[in-house]
Amino acid sequence: MVPGGTGLSQLRRGALEYCVLSMLTARAQYGFELVKALSELDGLVTTEGTIYPLLARLRKEKLVRTFWQESEAGPPRRYYELTKQGTKALDEFSDQWTRFRDTVDSVLGTEKR
Amino acid sequence: MTRRNLDPQIRAYLAQLRQAGAVLPADRRAELLEEIRAHAEAGLAAGEQPQQIVSELGDPEAVIAEAQSGAQGVAQFPGTDVGVILLLALTLVFTMLAWLAAAVMVLRTSSWTIKQKLIGVVVWPWATYAVNVILGGGPMPSNATGPVSWFYWVTIPFGNLAWTGAVYMYRTHPARVARQRAKSASGSRLHRTLGDSFNLRR
Numbered sequence: 001m002v003p004g005g006t007g008l009s010q011l012r013r014g015a016l017e018y019c020v021l022s023m024l025t026a027r028a029q030y031g032f033e034l035v036k037a038l039s040e041l042d043g044l045v046t047t048e049g050t051i052y053p054l055l056a057r058l059r060k061e062k063l064v065r066t067f068w069q070e071s072e073a074g075p076p077r078r079y080y081e082l083t084k085q086g087t088k089a090l091d092e093f094s095d096q097w098t099r100f101r102d103t104v105d106s107v108l109g110t111e112k113r
Numbered sequence: 114m115t116r117r118n119l120d121p122q123i124r125a126y127l128a129q130l131r132q133a134g135a136v137l138p139a140d141r142r143a144e145l146l147e148e149i150r151a152h153a154e155a156g157l158a159a160g161e162q163p164q165q166i167v168s169e170l171g172d173p174e175a176v177i178a179e180a181q182s183g184a185q186g187v188a189q190f191p192g193t194d195v196g197v198i199l200l201l202a203l204t205l206v207f208t209m210l211a212w213l214a215a216a217v218m219v220l221r222t223s224s225w226t227i228k229q230k231l232i233g234v235v236v237w238p239w240a241t242y243a244v245n246v247i248l249g250g251g252p253m254p255s256n257a258t259g260p261v262s263w264f265y266w267v268t269i270p271f272g273n274l275a276w277t278g279a280v281y282m283y284r285t286h287p288a289r290v291a292r293q294r295a296k297s298a299s300g301s302r303l304h305r306t307l308g309d310s311f312n313l314r315r
């Protein structure tokens with residue numbers, strides 16, 4: 001593992017949670033489409049399989065809830081949607097993230113890159 | 114759903130995941146496997162290659178590790194333990210209170226003989242002791258093992274405390290003391306002694 005790799009993966013892991021919540025703000029999504037949408041984003045998801053335990057955790061924390069819906073083809077799908085609590089957690093994170101990002105940028109001198 | 118027709122590579126991946134997931138609670142593992150399988154099936158339906166699906170899902174160990182890290186602090190229910198302990202404590206307290214009340218009533222009644230009273234009051238602690246000896250594996254507390262041992266330690270001292278307390282409270286009741294003084298002029302020495310302790314019918 002490269003030096004700093006752990007720190008970055010921790011940072012990614014922490015931020016990923018809120019990226020998942022953010023992807024659900026527009027509409028509820030089922031596992032596969034949510035995972036595919038996330039893995040299209042550069043450098044956010046390295047192992048798609050780990051999204052599912054993350055979703056289970058978010059549900060346990062009541063930030064998302066699930067429901068089943070029939071699909072046109074194949075078995076019914078488990079959909080994930082944001083709860084009120086999830087919306088609130090996302091808003092709070094977004095505020096703090098902006099400040100955090102600016103601080104880190106100013107310390108590292110990476111604002112103008 | 115289409116389990117039998119599932120691609121061998123995906124089946125092998127799910128088997129690995131199931132094996133690695135042995136550390137998880139059964140319901141969490143079952144749900145995770147079901148989700149991953151649904152994901153793989155959706156991938157196949159979308160025209161992805163099994164090899165690609167499996168490699169993008171990633172190392173089964175990593176998936177399980179993520180599930181484990183989530184299980185800590187969230188899946189634990191410390192409240193349950195507290196509830197059980199509280200319930201046990203309450204049961205114990207109410208058992209003691211009930212016994213104490215029963216002992217006082219037995220000792221105060223005038224319709225029981227001294228023998229009946231002694232049996233009535235003493236039987237409970239000693240029956241408990243006997244149960245402890247049988248289930249706990251010996252006459253001494255140090256021999257007691259398992260779930261019975263704590264019961265052993267608690268019931269004997271508390272039972273005796275309640276018994277002694279009941280007798281003491283009864284003996285020192287002012288009206289009773291005066292009545293017994295008047296009565297104890299007659300009868301045997303044993304009867305006088307016991308008569309002071311219990312409401313003995315002569």
